[in-house]
Amino acid sequence: MTDKTMLKVENLKVIFPNAAGVVRAVEGVDLTVREGECVAIVGESGSGKSVTSLAVMKLLNSPPAVTRVDTLEFDGRDLRQATEKEMLDIRGKEMAMIFQDALTALNPVMTIGHQLDEVFIRHQHMKKKEAKQASILALRLVGVPSPERRYSDFPHELSGGMRQRVLIAMAFACNPKLIIADEPTTALDVTIQAQVLDVLKNMQREHSTSLILITHDLSVVAHMADTVYVMYCGRIVEKAPLKELFHRPLHPYTEGLLAAVPRLSEENHQFIQIPDAVPNPMHKPAGCTFHPRCRYCTQQCRDKMPPLQDMGDGRQVRCWHPLGGPNLTEDALQDGSVGKEAGRYE
Ligand SMILES: Nc1ncnc2c1ncn2[C@@H]1O[C@H](COP(=O)(O)OP(=O)(O)OP(=O)(O)O)[C@@H](O)[C@H]1O
Ligand SMILES: [Mg+2]
Structure with a gap:
């Protein structure tokens, strides 16, 4: 981890107005992520973790979401000014996301090889043949056995743990500066979860990627995080380095x-x-x-x-x-x- 600030968010607010009133999902969140740092955001269901991460990537649909933020700086760049066209380029190439449910995140009617190829073709301008080599290597790096064969599999032909590895491979495909992983292992059983987390951790360390890890599971946090933000009802209630938080929590x-x-x-x-x-x-x-x-x-x-x-x-x-x-x-x-x-x- 370096001292360089990769992501700086100040006073993020997201509301969802509806006929019955207003859902204040995020109410003034500040977040800083340094280069190579793993920041965990923990909190119960509905505390605003996913909405925060989607807002950082400018992926919230508006309407219904209304977003306000004083600072949204990524690698020294003001993302508030970025157009959707620029964001399309930034997402996948410079920041990527790993979702909880790989079956929804992956296209069910395309092979995983094809979907990985597309990332390399789109963001790294590779030719089809070159992309296939890169995809097979990417699958190997995340521990998918027999990647040449798996390349032609459809998502439903893989186990949950393997599908999650494919998502990790896709997220790292362009060596992004920041990855946001939203409950990346929640759908997996405990032993597979540990393996997938190890893959994620090793990839993150090797590439010095900044990682925002969203979870409600403190054992996942203990395994991965450098810094922890605890969220409750749309606000940060505690922030601390991992050891200090576990050793001596300050918030009830x-x-x-x-x-x-x-x-x-x-x-x-x-x-x-x-x-x-x-x-x-x-x-x-x-x-x-x-x-x-x-x-x-x-x-x-x-x-x-x-x-x-x-x-x-x-x-x-x-x-x-x-x-x-x-x-x-x-x-x-x-x-x-x-x-x-x-x-x-x-
Ligand atoms: N599209 C939406 N329209 C209306 N309300 C929304 C929308 N998306 C999220 N919310 C509300 O915003 C609040 C925060 O939701 P969010 O998904 O960020 O919670 P979370 O911390 O990620 O929870 P979980 O652990 O269940 O994933 C919730 O009250 C949710 O109902
Ligand atoms: Mg969520």
């Missing part, structure tokens, strides 16, 4: 997510559930949106949404009472004394 929601993961090392581990469910996005609670489910909730939490606050060491948290830290008050935020206390969090 992160604490709850971690406590729900089974650990073999703890004999008497009890599942701790986060009570209730994610609120209806059309009727989010006042104050901190997590407060109805939070066991540390106070009146302050019911009244006012806390800001995302810098906690030092690359950490941020959106909570009035971060775990193990001082309670935040608006006065403390305004006079800057919170930042000075960051060192206390050891």
Whole structure:
């Protein structure tokens, strides 16, 4: 990983107006991804993970989506200004996406070889014969056995794990600078999942690709990520380097997510559930949106949404009472004394 910023998103907002009201899917998300970095976005269903990634690639249909963003910079380029024609060129070549469901992502009536060839022909201007060689090599690199034979298979002739490898091969075909993988292994069983994640990780490391990994599975995060963003109800509630987040979560929601993961090392581990469910996005609670489910909730939490606050060491948290830290008050935020206390969090 280098210090170069590959993707910078500031204050991303996406709403979906409908007859009954407005779904506020993403409410002011900031995201930074460095070259070669794997950034994981975790959160429960409906927290806005997919909408965030689709907005970054400018893939949201408008209408219905209404998107606002202050900064959308990719490799030093302002994507807000990019036309759809320019985006078509950027997508696939400079940024690529791996979706959860390979059967939907792949065209069922074309062989996987043909679909891979098309990426090389379109973006690297190869001739058909050259593209076929490149496709077979790409299949080999992601561990598809007998790639020459598999080249002529249709998607339904491959197992789920193999199809996912094909998607990875397609995403890396043009050596993009950024890949967004949205739940890339959720549809697979656990052993195949681990193999596919290893392929993704090795490809990412070898090519120094920046990766945004979207998942609700913390074991996937632990396996892959350098930095983790925890999303809840359309907002980032915590950001931290991987080890720090697992070692010492600051947000009660992160604490709850971690406590729900089974650990073999703890004999008497009890599942701790986060009570209730994610609120209806059309009727989010006042104050901190997590407060109805939070066991540390106070009146302050019911009244006012806390800001995302810098906690030092690359950490941020959106909570009035971060775990193990001082309670935040608006006065403390305004006079800057919170930042000075960051060192206390050891
Ligand atoms: N096209 C759409 N029209 C209306 N609402 C939408 C649309 N797409 C997404 N939403 C809403 O935006 C919110 C965020 O959705 P999103 O798909 O980003 O969640 P997610 O975090 O990816 O969840 P999951 O883990 O289930 O994939 C949800 O409330 C969803 O219903
Ligand atoms: Mg999603």
